[in-house]
Amino acid sequence: MYTRKNQRDLTRTEKRRLIDAILKLKRSGRYDDFVVMHREYYVMDTERRPRPAHMTSSFFPWHRQYLLEFEKALQRVDAGVSVPYWDWTQDNRPTSSLWAEDFLGGNGRSGDRRVTTGPFAYAAGNWSVGRGVTDEHYLTRNFGRPGSDPVSLPTKNDLARALKDPVYDTAPWNSVCTEGFRNRVEGWGIRGVRTVGLHNRVHQWVGGPMAGAASPEDPVFWLHHSFIDLLWDRWRKAHPKSAYRPGRKPASPGPDRDYVFGLDDAMPPWRVTPRKLLDHSKVYRYA
Amino acid sequence: MSPTPAKPGGTRIPSRRTVLRGAFTAAVVTGTAGALFPLLDRDPAATARPAPAPGPGAGSGSRATAEEFAEMYRGREIWGTATVVPAGAPADDRVAVAAEPVTEIRIDGRPLHVMRRADGTYLSDVRHYESYPTLLETARAAVDELGTARLAPPAAHHM
Ligand SMILES: [Cu+2]
Numbered sequence: 001m002y003t004r005k006n007q008r009d010l011t012r013t014e015k016r017r018l019i020d021a022i023l024k025l026k027r028s029g030r031y032d033d034f035v036v037m038h039r040e041y042y043v044m045d046t047e048r049r050p051r052p053a054h055m056t057s058s059f060f061p062w063h064r065q066y067l068l069e070f071e072k073a074l075q076r077v078d079a080g081v082s083v084p085y086w087d088w089t090q091d092n093r094p095t096s097s098l099w100a101e102d103f104l105g106g107n108g109r110s111g112d113r114r115v116t117t118g119p120f121a122y123a124a125g126n127w128s129v130g131r132g133v134t135d136e137h138y139l140t141r142n143f144g145r146p147g148s149d150p151v152s153l154p155t156k157n158d159l160a161r162a163l164k165d166p167v168y169d170t171a172p173w174n175s176v177c178t179e180g181f182r183n184r185v186e187g188w189g190i191r192g193v194r195t196v197g198l199h200n201r202v203h204q205w206v207g208g209p210m211a212g213a214a215s216p217e218d219p220v221f222w223l224h225h226s227f228i229d230l231l232w233d234r235w236r237k238a239h240p241k242s243a244y245r246p247g248r249k250p251a252s253p254g255p256d257r258d259y260v261f262g263l264d265d266a267m268p269p270w271r272v273t274p275r276k277l278l279d280h281s282k283v284y285r286y287a
Numbered sequence: 288m289s290p291t292p293a294k295p296g297g298t299r300i301p302s303r304r305t306v307l308r309g310a311f312t313a314a315v316v317t318g319t320a321g322a323l324f325p326l327l328d329r330d331p332a333a334t335a336r337p338a339p340a341p342g343p344g345a346g347s348g349s350r351a352t353a354e355e356f357a358e359m360y361r362g363r364e365i366w367g368t369a370t371v372v373p374a375g376a377p378a379d380d381r382v383a384v385a386a387e388p389v390t391e392i393r394i395d396g397r398p399l400h401v402m403r404r405a406d407g408t409y410l411s412d413v414r415h416y417e418s419y420p421t422l423l424e425t426a427r428a429a430v431d432e433l434g435t436a437r438l439a440p441p442a443a444h445h446m
Binding site: 045046055140147175190196200201204207213 | 400402403404405406408412413414415416417418420428431432433434435436437438439440
């Protein structure tokens with residue numbers, strides 16, 4: 001049993017150990033395997049194959065296991081580290097300690113948006129990105145996407161609204177569900193209903209790789225998803241009578257249901273069911 | 288455990304991804320930078336396809352109107368096309384995904400990987416958490432997100 005802390009409460013030493021473990025994982029090549037994996041399972045809801053990770057009910061459990069695997073890999077490097085969470089309703093400024101020199105480094109500079117501070121700055125020699133999306137190998141960020149179409153981080157009210165929904169997810173279990181906690185948090189924009197929200201919006205706000213198909217290339221990905229994981233806990237606590245949906249596969253599942261993972265459907269690549277992941281209290285807890 | 292897993296599912300339908308990549312490769316192999324527009328006429332994938340026509344949408348009544356554009360946007364040459372393959376067309380891998388338009392976007396001649404949501408809107412590898420009703424908006428949004436960066440060359444799209 002270990003604890004995942006709010007990133008703002010980490011000591012200087014805890015930050016350094018986490019960064020060191022991430023850099024070691026990067027050097028070994030294992031980090032990039034996680035980047036590729038996320039890409040591989042990011043299946044669209046127009047594709048005719050199973051979609052475990054996004055635009056789907058198992059968005060929460062798939063990412064829970066994904067984070068656990070990443071954390072396990074980190075802990076093989078340093079048994080004392082865990083993935084902290086970034087509460088972006090609270091630490092919502094570029095001046096937050098999250099983005100300091102001794103932690104994740106800051107925003108990209110103007111012009112090429114290159115991150116030039118902190119351990120993931122290209123010039124430091126320990127971090128390169130760009131596998132498959134862009135030609136650049138330096139990490140970029142573009143906080144708030146200034147310009148014609150800026151984005152702000154979600155607020156406490158935005159979050160409260162999503163947590164209030166007592167239904168976990170609804171048919172057709174994809175990116176266009178207007179009701180249900182899952183898509184409210186995953187945050188797909190739905191024309192005439194709502195704009196890009198919560199989870200997706202944070203990806204957009206950071207910019208650079210975080211806004212694209214290789215989002216785990218920016219290590220803030222893990223802190224963001226640690227918070228998303230915590231939100232699932234908060235929702236379950238707020239709605240103890242509500243269950244993960246969809247439940248059992250009906251005798252004749254419709255096309256919507258075929259590629260979606262119900263409570264007892266084993267998710268690739270780990271063959272773990274959402275049911276197995278509902279309770280993590282024996283593995284880790286949030287502080 | 289190795290985080291590089293076997294492919295999920297066992298569907299024999301090639302994903303749109305694969306179809307697109309084939310088309311890109313065909314176009315790019317014969318091309319050189321700056322020869323984008325003449326190149327299109329020689330693109331075998333393009334000539335093999337039926338003329339753009341409206342077709343049935345995927346899922347919940349979404350539209351699948353063919354689209355085509357070529358413009359300079361913020362100093363970048365963007366080009367895109369969406370072609371609907373009518374169901375029942377001659378044997379072709381693309382028929383398997385007949386309800387989906389075949390889409391291509393290029394920025395400065397390099398292919399941008401485009402996907403589609405159930406409501407018919409598009410998203411790209413570059414801006415992956417927000418979608419747009421048209422390919423043109425998708426291409427412009429990708430340019431905005433890229434800033435000064437260029438897309439990776441097509442060879443890097445293997446995955
Ligand atoms: Cu995410």
